[in-house]
Amino acid sequence: MATNVLPAAATASGEPDRRRPRGSVRANENIAGWLFVAPVIVILGLFLLLPILMALWVSLTGWNGQGSPFTGKVPFVGTDNYTRLFTDEGLARRDFMTSIRNNLYYVLLVVPTQTVLALGLALVVNNRLLKGKSFFRTAFYFPSVTSSVAISVVFLFLFANSGAVNSLLAMFGISGPQWFADSRGVLHLLLGVVGVDTPPAALTDGGPFGLSWWEWLSGPSVAMTSIIALVIWTTSGTFMLMFLAALQNVPVALEEASTLDGAGRWQRFRHVTLPMIKPTTFLVLTLGLIGSWQVFDQVYVMSQGDPAKTTLTPAYLSYRTAFRDFEYGSGAAISFVLFLIIIVLTLTQRWLMADRDPERSRWGRRRRRRTPEGTAR
Amino acid sequence: MTPRALTRVAVAGLTAAALFGTTACGSGFDDSAGETTQSTGPASLQIMIGSSGDAETKAVQEAAAAWATASGNQATVVPAQDLTQQLGQGLAGGNPPDVFYVDATRFADYASVGALEPYGDQISDTGDFYESLRNTFTYDGKLYCAPKDFSTLALQINTELWSKAGLTDADVPTSWDQLTATSRKIKAKGMVPLVLGDTRDRIGAFFVQNGGWLLNSDGRTATGASPANVAALTYVKELVTEGLVRFPKQLDAGWSGEAFGKGAAVMTIEGNWIKGALQNDFPNVKYQVVELPAGPAGKGTLSFTQCWGIAAKSKYKEQAITFVEAMTSGEQQMAFATAFGVMPSRQSVRDQYTAAFPADKPFIDGAEYAQGPVNAPKMDSVLQDLEAGLQGLANGDPKNILATFDKNAQAALGGN
């Protein structure tokens, strides 16, 4: 279709008649516009929109992976796959809630750490007294562009029991843990240090969604912390660049004024710099929040959910449920719950951004102000 | 039109276009539940295996190549990273490999959804397979696939480290008490006594030695939390917490055999496949194989088996059957036995096997009192969950772990 209309459109508008009525230009633009966006629409429609609809259907069925899921032979189970995740006592709910717990701790550690680290690095790199800025910027950013799979391989080696991290710890006289074999929760370990080895009965007896309070309060497992370290290491560079861009927009005069007022460094940072880069901080936080619910590659390569399901995440669980256990309906349902979580986070972010920064509308209208023609929408 | 209305129209249009697109393109899913068009003549078989290591991969590749040359077909052996998952995608995609390993644990799942071709009656002399193996791969009264081989667990002892620890033949453990005592002696010398896989396929042997097992004899009731099992798991936990048993990951190894081969532990409990793996990866390790120490209820071990599954959707079923026929011939089974240490599934070559591998007597002897795998449908995720529990054994409560298994297993087994 594209092939025969496109030349036609081209010749039509190619007519040398310069006083052509505007209406025909409009018509041409209408056709050309749709033709120009057609490939993208088809591809995104087929591989983004349609899949979501199909998966929604599958999540309401008990399809076991044999034959097509779109025939009458596939049992329709309604919302069973969803209730099994939330209300029905059983393995499905336990696994799902365990994965939610793991991911919550992951988010709690990853997001603040990467934000603080990124901001700190940006502040140092941006220091006008220091040279070699571009080298350091490159060094910090490089891990972000490499393949997640390749980096996971490197970290598997670093965190091996006799690997680099433990050799490093040994230099300081610390005997490191057996990272990927250690399913103990960090919070449990900390409690153990202060003498709480056996959980109080009140915490083991019950708890929401089939996990006891004690299990909810385990903290990330030692194995999970190595994945957390990997993710912080790879993403901080990207966020550092964002902070760097924001810092460069802080007017020098403003800072000088505050210096004249005799404000100390910390005060200056707290009262001048931080408010100026607030939008970026906010952006980094929310992007981090959204991204950290999607952790999959690292889990697939490094731990496959082991040990003792402590590195299981919803994304990996949905994959495993579908492709290993043939419970495609259940797997799709997990995907949808995850989808909802992420969408809610995204919408919250957009809403808050629009709220905080009213003159800059949601889709970067800031740039549009620079365009000569106002390009009315 | 307002932008909002426009969005709605655009989305609706997109959806319609996309849906139309798919129906027009037809379906890649193969809906015909029954016959797949068969191709005669030279076939191009895809064989997917879940390999125990390079030794097995090479041996199967060579055997397949030999068959291909002799029969004028093509055969590609694919060692799967994760057989279950890759097979699952293949089956759901309507494009499974023609021939693949089917583990006894997953057999019922595949057979119950019609993914397997029941070709048992077309294989020669099926009566020659051990009866227990035939039963394992029978579903609805039909023998679905030919047993590939079988294995049992035994205890391997690194003889060099053994004498280094000042131990003699008298120290070879034949009971749980002796296992504990000997292990303590080894630990006192600063070595790791026993490396044990943290899975039900190893730890389960202790259940059997104590007279228990995960399911009752008809496989319909979960008996995980029976006193016998709890006591057995408590014993294993004691070994772990005392530092007498280490899991492979704790020794930087992917599996026990690797840790054992590297000399990271003095003993291990593995099946006969360890022979081929050690020969291949660690040819200098000197070791001896003995039967597993008996528990309070006597001797006990686990047996494992797989069969050569043929996909119901294969285009080359006829050729695939001749391939399986070739792979399960007594002669070929002996070749596999030599290469990677499995035991032939045909009784007719049993004597030949024991004559060729006298050192493997403990494995063969184990067949007498071995417990077969759990093979009920829908049990895989339940067993996976048990694995997770076992991985956390050092800090977990044996009774809880087993009770959780019972709860999940009973739900999966349903009312039958």
Added chain:
Amino acid sequence: MTTLADRPATPTRRGDRGPRTLATRFLGYAVLVFFSLVFLYPFVIQIGNSLKTEPDAATNPLSPIPDPLVLDGFVRIFTGTNFPLWLGNSVLVTVLATAGRVFFCSLAGYALARLRFRGRGGLFAAVIAVMAVPGVVLLIPKFLVLNQLGIYNSYTGLILPLLADAAGVFIMKQFFESIPVSVEEAARIDGAGIFRTYWSVVLPMAKPALITLTILSFQGSWNEFPHSLVSVQDPSLFTLPRGLADLVSGSLGKGTQYPLKLGAALLATIPVAIIFVVFQRHFVRDANEGADKT
């Protein structure tokens, strides 16, 4: 940043200029060097250990210097694994996906920025909405669609879905809007058609954005893992990340074999590393582009 250091150009408090500046400088460099080590030393270890023997890698994992230096790992990568095949597939997928993405995204971006057609606003809203769809929740859905279309386990299935992405459209649209419209108008008045105006007038002016998008697509499709996981299962269609993941967790036997794995991971990283070093400033732009696309 001045928040951590006094700028010498600000002669306010003369007293603390000398020693304090020096201390700040020293501290600043210490922090920078420390974190450079944190961020780069893993790569050094990777290179070093890929050239070691296995026992050496196991006993001296921290040392970057192989002793003895052996190429066994790399020899095995090329003889014992399907690495060359994965490499070929990755190159094919990356080249086609990048070319497609750049072309289709710039087409659509141009239309959304400049052509006045019915439904444009709605379409752009849809593009924005689609950008928010997280990739990992599409694993099962994508598999279903590829299957339904009959292109599961084929090059088509591997490449086609990668040919367009919403973020690319967004970047191009933003860029086209920043180009003065007068140039196009001149071309139009000279009688050039819409496609020709786009192709030979606007596109050449969009070079910086095109380079950015090319790099972004190259990096994205070279590193793409989840998609190849659900779109193919035939090992002859594996791309590098898929093959690498396979190598790490299984088919190689269950041994550790770190030199080999690190070497393979290293080879998979090199192309992106080269592109990164050469087009560094464009990468920096990407990240800031990301800052704008919320």
